[in-house]
Amino acid sequence: MSVSIQSEPIDLAAELAALGGSGAGGIATFIGHVRADDGVTGLTLEHYPGATERALAALVAEATGRWGLVAARIVHRVDAMRPGDAIVFVAAAAPHRRAALDACAFLIDRLKTDAPFWKREARGDEAHWVEARASDGHAARRWD
């Protein structure tokens, strides 16, 4: 069970390989990428060191208890990224697929509302802070 916050690109092959040894019957993963729509040329991510790790660890603990996971992993990038880069990797490993799939969806839905990250989008020389979306709140609340 672990969480990582890192500036470096996410090594997806290594992350998947590490989960393969968990003995799970099913592993569900979600990979979020920096979108290139609307002319976005770059993304910078700020976070709250300490509180971020604490929030992600709490989500992993909740998912593990609720779905009986044998392993879970969250890797989130911070600092500067470009369109197409993987920004977040979420994985849930469980004895059966339904638990793995539901736990993975729970982790990414709740990460979006519970973890202190802030995105700043650049379009050429212009940059602005991304506004939170009401739909993210709705997605997170379906797990209440």
Place this chain on the structure above:
Amino acid sequence: MAVELLYFAWVREAIGTGAETMTPPPGVATVGALIDWLATRSAGHAAAFADRARLRAAVDQVFVTLDAPIAGAREIALFPPVTGG
């Protein structure tokens, strides 16, 4: 009692610093009251805290609502709604 204040994203930019240590007066008992008091400190603070609906908070690294008490807090963070993932 002195408390460490942390600011993130556009709150940090409006205030011009990501951290400062302050000693709120004894009557400031909640996060919301702290925001009202901080807003009087400078034009940057006033701009950052003008719209309560756009502010979120954490006391000692735990997310709280703005009516949460701050007695005994060592670290209070004020920031916009989060946008990770």
